Amino acid sequence: MKWIITEEQNGISIHDYLRSVQSFSRRLLKSVKDKEGQIQVNGINKTVRSSLITGDVIEITFPEETIGIGLSPEDLPLSIVYEDEAVLVIDKPAGVATIPSFKHLNGTIAHAVLGHYRKQQLPYTVHVVTRLDRDTSGLMLIAKHQYSHSLLSKEQKAGRVNRNYCAVVEGKLSKAADTIDANIGRKEGSIIERTVIETGKHAITHYRVKEQSSNYALVSVKLGTGRTHQIRVHFAHIGHSLAGDDLYGGSTKDINRHALHCTTLTFNHPFTNEEMHFQSEPPDEFIKLIRNS
Numbered sequence: 230m231k232w233i234i235t236e237e238q239n240g241i242s243i244h245d246y247l248r249s250v251q252s253f254s255r256r257l258l259k260s261v262k263d264k265e266g267q268i269q270v271n272g273i274n275k276t277v278r279s280s281l282i283t284g285d286v287i288e289i290t291f292p293e294e295t296i297g298i299g300l301s302p303e304d305l306p307l308s309i310v311y312e313d314e315a316v317l318v319i320d321k322p323a324g325v326a327t328i329p330s331f332k333h334l335n336g337t338i339a340h341a342v343l344g345h346y347r348k349q350q351l352p353y354t355v356h357v358v359t360r361l362d363r364d365t366s367g368l369m370l371i372a373k374h375q376y377s378h379s380l381l382s383k384e385q386k387a388g389r390v391n392r393n394y395c396a397v398v399e400g401k402l403s404k405a406a407d408t409i410d411a412n413i414g415r416k417e418g419s420i421i422e423r424t425v426i427e428t429g430k431h432a433i434t435h436y437r438v439k440e441q442s443s444n445y446a447l448v449s450v451k452l453g454t455g456r457t458h459q460i461r462v463h464f465a466h467i468g469h470s471l472a473g474d475d476l477y478g479g480s481t482k483d484i485n486r487h488a489l490h491c492t493t494l495t496f497n498h499p500f501t502n503e504e505m506h507f508q509s510e511p512p513d514e515f516i517k518l519i520r521n522s
Contacts, residue, residue, distance in 0.1 A: 230376065234285040243268060243287065244277035254379045264292035291375060294354045296343065299329050305341035310507055315377040315499050316370065317342065320509050323366040323486040327357060342371060358385060359392060359494065362458070364473070367394070367491025368509050372499075380499035385455075390496045394450040394460060395439070395511040397488035397518050398469040399479060402446045406437040409463040413456045422476065423458045425466045432456045434463040444522040445472060447515060449492075460489060472518060484518055
């Protein structure tokens with residue numbers, strides 16, 4: 230990464246410039262200093278204590294990223310919606326895990342992304358910003374490298390990475406639109422399941438009914454928070470489990486996947502600050518489920 234120092238930044242130290250102007254996290258700055266990264270000003274190596282003057286060109290070389298244990302590039306299909314030097318937006322199919330686990334050692338989105346990077350000769354590992362469950366489909370945001378990941382993580386914590394979903398839930402909803410406000414925590418005795426529990430983390434889900442049949446409702450969903458399994462847990466809590474979600478009480482009789490799809494993704498680009506907006510249409514099987522029931 231390379232930047233030119235402006236008059237307003239004259240006299241600032243490299244440490245303060247990287248932390249306050251370029252939003253380097255402490256962890257990222259430490260990585261550059263301690264793990265064979267490089268800081269140069271006008272082509273000369275410098276320490277973070279050095280001061281900058283107007284017109285200086287500061288260039289940062291990040292240390293080579295380490296691919297985690299159990300991860301390796303695989304030549305797998307990857308539906309890329311958008312890609313540039315900082316981010317990768319993909320449209321994930323249902324039935325594919327995002328990252329490896331003891332049940333899914335290979336064939337994940339992470340393996341496919343590494344395979345894509347290998348073709349481009351990019352020395353990056355996988356930095357997932359918005360993760361989706363295995364049987365959930367739709368838009369996913371991936372940071373291309375550790376710097377863009379650091380910036381996007383900060384945006385995400387501030388609530389500026391936004392996603393909307395469509396879902397098919399069981400039964401007839403009594404309200405055309407509502408907000409589910411119920412804390413979510415781990416279910417006792419399980420390392421996977423979550424449940425509504427008073428001692429859990431605050432969780433808010435907004436929904437609106439788009440179409441209703443005798444057995445199912447097609448709803449649009451907007452998250453107020455981002456807890457694990459939040460949509461699935463909240464709808465199960467109000468007695469309307471997601472179709473196909475047998476972990477939380479849904480039936481797999483009419484659909485053999487979670488009827489949940491990320492339809493829109495909006496975020497500010499980590500380098501340009503431009504608002505990025507992406508959209509993915511609901512799967513046809515969702516519409517058929519509603520109209521054939």
